[in-house]
Amino acid sequence: MSCPADDHGLIMHWPFDEGAGASALEKVSQVRDEIQYVFNQAEFTEPTDPQWRQGVMGSGLLFDGYSTSIAHTVKEGTTTNGREPLSALSIGVWVAPRTYDWGYEGKLAAIVNRHNMDCRQGYLLGMFRHGSWSFQVGLEEGNWMEIWSPDGHELPKNEWSYLNAVFDGNQGEIKLYLNGSEIASSSVPRGSRLAEAAGTDLLIGKNNHSSQWGGVFNLQMFSGIIDDLKIYNRALSAEEVAASYRHVLDASQGGAKPQLQYDEIKLDRTPLMLDRHRPQYHVSPPAHWMNEPHAPIYFDGQYHLFYQHNPLGPFFYQIHWGHWVSKDLVHWRDLPVALAPEKDQLAPDGIWSGSAAYDADGLPVLFFTAGNDSASPNQSVALARSTYTRDGDPDLVQWIKHPEPLIVQEKGMGAFGDFRDPFVWKDDDGWYALVGSGIDGEGGAALAFASKDMMNWTYKGPFYQADIQKFPYLGPIWELPVLLPLGTDKQGENKHLLLVSPVGKGADVEVFYWIGQLDKERLSFIPDREEPELIDVGDFHFTGPSGMVDPKTGRNIVFTIAQGDRTSELEYKSGWAHNAGLPLGVYLRDDGRLGIEPIQELQSLRGAKRISFSDKSLTEANELLRDVQGDMLEIQLELEPASATQLGIKVRRTPDGEEESLLYYDFNEAKLLVDRTKTTLHPGEKCRGVQGGKLELPGENLKLHIYLDRSMVEAYANGLKSLTTRVYPSREDALGLEIWGDGELVVKSMEVWDMQSIW
Template sequence: MDNNNRNKPTGTGLVAHWPLDEGSGRTAMDVVSGQADEISYALLDARFTEAIDPGWRFGMNGGSLLFDGYSTWITRKAGASPRLGEAFTVSAWVAPRSYEWGAEQRLSAIVNQHDREAREGFIFGIYRHGSWSLQLGLGGEWHELWCHDRPLAKQKWSHVAATFDKDQAGMKLFLNGEQVAELATPANTAMTPCASDLLIGKNNQAAVLAEAFRHNMFDGLMDEVRIYDRALSTAEIAAYYEAELLPHEGDIPAIAEADIRLDRAPLLKDRHRPQYHASPPVHWMNEPHAPIYFNGKYHLFYQHNPQGPYWAQIHWGHWVSEDMVHWRDLPIALAPEKGAVDPDGAWSGSAAYDENGIPALFFTAGDDSASPNQRVGLARSSFLEDGDSDLVRWKKHQEPLIVQEKGQGMFGDFRDPFVWKEGELWYLLIGSGTDGQGGTALAYTSGNMIDWEYKGPFYVADPDAYPYLGNMWELPVLLPLGKDGAGEEKHVFLISPLGPGADVEVFYWIGAFDCDAFRFVPDHDEPQLIDVGDFHFTGPSGMVDPRTGRNIVFTIAQGERTPQLDYDSGWAHNAGLPVQLLLREDGRLGVEPIEELKSLRGELLCSLRDKTLAEANGLLANVQGDMLEIQVEFAAGAEAGTGTVTDTSRMGLKVRRSPASEEETFLYYDPHSSEFGVDRLKATSAPEERIGGVQSGKLELRGEALRLRVYLDRSMVEAYANGLKSLTTRVYPGRLDALGLQLYGDEDQRIKSLDIWEMKSIYW
């Protein structure tokens, strides 16, 4: 069938046909009526980047339309919609990119014009794990025809068709020209019409998530959408399917990876989206986790919703890198699967080496049909079978490794396994609580990575003394720090609190790890913070880098924006920069950005030594940027010219500053109060952004001069003070000229050194 012929109405009863061959633009032409229907898409009128058309791609014949999973759909107004009642056929070529969970038991619509509660109209769409259905209202009743045993494959073309016929009193489903399901309907009963708009790709009654976000959206490619006002026969549908394959020598063509992947290119110019922090191509992420080094490459995974920039449909995204700085996107590593251990979500976990030295993933397997619904799952790399050096393919163990039993922690809260191997044993920590005694990590050991023995709580803090630790701990991490000054082996134990009254930050203790008893004995009862930025440095994961022996920690940098802004932007959250944790000579925990970040330095924009504050600011007047590395050391005491701390007290750096300081973000240190903080009261003039206030924490320099290492990456601000504390925060300036810098301090303050580099993107 050539392109000219297929764009004409073919066969009696064809009342609408969207070939989706436009290749560009904001409308889809129905070649039967000649009407151009509006396409919705979040970036049509982009607020923070260049406006672009929806994703037009190659299709089964000619072009196709890529539906992004949350903001793309086609609208045919109700008054112009085909009138259907006694019989109809709906058909399309579809290639789902992901499956929704099925909020409120509603379908991700292919085509629909319905009101389920009023029992009117019809919906044809996809459900959990690729099952699909035709549903419609007949005589005041709602009828559903399902195909569960022939799910629609991800990222592959399938031809689907659905028919209803009052005279034949039945509904039918067809997959690739073959009837796969049938349901009898009441005799001589027509479909009850619905007055809603006819939508392609969006459910008329989509479940509301937050503000603009709706569930029940189609995600993937769609082509050749047709509606007939009669029920095509089995022979007609088969003949049509075969005719569509003639240009492809009788086979369904493969889809080019570039045509269906999540593509970061449309968001690269977003003025708030970080460019040298790891991020998913688009949509939503939460904590990066399961770092592991294998075959010369670092792998890092992350919690991901491929369907949109909101929390739901949890998968494992995947990056690979040779230096932990320049990350390359890989296909999704783990997705919820029917019949597997994780039908309702693949949640956070870790990676470890198996008995053959090959990476294995330990994850929180979500299964809402079980109690508890959180279990430990295992997936093994296929490297030994097929040499998959990028670790793209994973095979899940059929049964959960650990199912929580009553008496083992807080029943029902059991997630985020952290696994490592020492000697002949694998050790596992998992986040939980201790009914009435606060949070904990539960300890398990195994001699074969499959069978695990419970060893009890790893460590329990005093919930009365530290109520901000909540009643449950997530994301436990244990890393070796080496020997202290007294020759004692030390470890650092990281957790993220959750529950009533919890301060959701990364807290840590330094102490001794009793390997035999599998217990942690802290040197200090009070938990400490790595970062003082208040909820922007969270979700810890960690590894001992086999190449260098360093302790590397990865985190999520929360976005802090409203759901509407996330919707308009198409992305939510990114990873923080990788940091190294070490035990300092003074016994305190050191935190530093990894040295590999120097590879991102571009032009040296400013370099000065031993200047007054005024002189330094004069040289800074022409330095601007939102992708910078800044290193500054303030002279202290006698070096500052005063010999004492002055009344002005605060010293620091203003970033993302507009020329007259209408907008600015102030990073400061107050030696009087030993306070390291950020003042964001003037960070943005945009009323829709919800950042603001002061975030700070304790930093004792003990006579050291203040040294700041600051990374600006569009909305990201990360500051590291003297290798002791970090401060991670977000800013979304409303002004395009908020790009300046200014040092702050007493008028006698001297600047010992200042170096500023332009930073390069890891994606351009």
């Protein structure tokens, strides 16, 4: 068996063999360093220790990418055994990155550092964009020296790599080693000495001059597992580095490189399961940030749904495509990130929203917005194919990007620089695409494209555009256009549904729609009414539309993001931001209006029926509801007004009514509303006020179909409108229900079920 470098000159060593707890031992000094981790003290869930995982030998520490770090105080002069300044430094460490930092402000995501670049002091070992890595040192002579991994020696995700960085001032060398072999060498002036970053703690997993994001988040933090970090005040030889690498292989792996199972390093939803505000039957990422779900597709017996995702933390940053799969549109499984920015000329800066379609062989393909900030415009339409035919891949985990964009915006093709979110569909004549954009000075627009082979596309002009003078709330740009077939109406006319999400100055960021006709020859849309309508009348809680025709049932299904409505501070504390809304079936009613209903498959989540009654007065109904409590409920309710002109139901109510949220209908105003003025006493939560919108119910009782899922409240009224909102009660006894009216009413029927988690 080969021998590792001896301990001569070893000044710091973190074996990370604890396997549990909130501290890590620095073995040389015997100092136990506290591990900073967001859930060491938790406000909305049970406190939990940082996450430990299998290491290369023993355990390793999992760094979550935004909150996990270690600070170690170094006594001045002790790192050099009394010799000032330091003439040599070597670092050896095993790392398994989970994702890469974007490289904001040109800074490294630190593995270990004690540096001040402005003063040219200290040292920094860290990662940069797309897996490149670097060792950087400040010299007494005032120089800041950097050595970078060459192309082809990037650190792979979800795999162990052994890194060594060696500074030898006496010999005038600085070197990088990867997995025991030298990969880079650079000269420094002979006799160089390190300039100590006095007064600075050594940080593991966090850049000690990190950039701030959103006033709350520190960027340039390591995401992944770190094991066996050693720091020497001498220059290790190439033989010692190679021997240290071989020692681990021989000792624990039978000579092979350490293997890492994906389940060991993946984002883990377990610490978030007990969060009293996190929805349990709405699909969500395992942790961290999501925005719109998109690209739904059915293939080989499974539904796939992707989502915009930042795997580094619960904040909007460099976007990837997260991925879920389901057999029933209700119970979902987390899969690895499907598409990530890579070191290429296609999408190095973000993989933005898109859609899924089938190729000529019936195989799924993904169309996405490729983000490349070095190009103008920095958004184009690109494609990725599954490896299904090559290696089976039943879950469609692996995707290969076509190396060049399919559609590049040209001047005169919409609002130049705003060109994103392709929605693609196929019929017997070929493939068609809508791309979100606008027309300069005229408002938002969906642009139309056609192709005979899915690869070569022809611009057909605006599919539909708004009159921003008439409807200023439709904004200058549209995102996420979706077109779904609604079938024929009573007059035998073939109808389609067009959905868009306006953005930009003056835009009301909601899901607007028109019902109308598709002119396939011109590839344009003719609405029945020029004025758009809303599916949902909540305020910015039902956004980011995507849709599909379900091949199994022929239904049109719409997916949305349910915005979280929280501050960055609370998203930091919680470790998650946003989730998807429930899948929604949309159809053309006999009266020509758009019908909306949650999909029937959700009934599979029903647990115990808590109550069922009919024809009760307000007083009688509330007496029956006295013992019905819960934050995961399905409620079906029909209310008939007698003298009442406003009537509805209070949910998430404390026994004394100090906290409650009121869903109600105003017959005089013809509005569906939610009153959140008493929703929470928490001073940091944003959910406040009254919100809602128009809903005409001439001669009808109010019929509400409500889903409560922790902070989620979705109310569907008479199959015509929904109201999605968020509630974050501060009190844990905010679980009650109460029927409400400003006069007499009759509860024609009411049923309540417990709902089960999908995880």
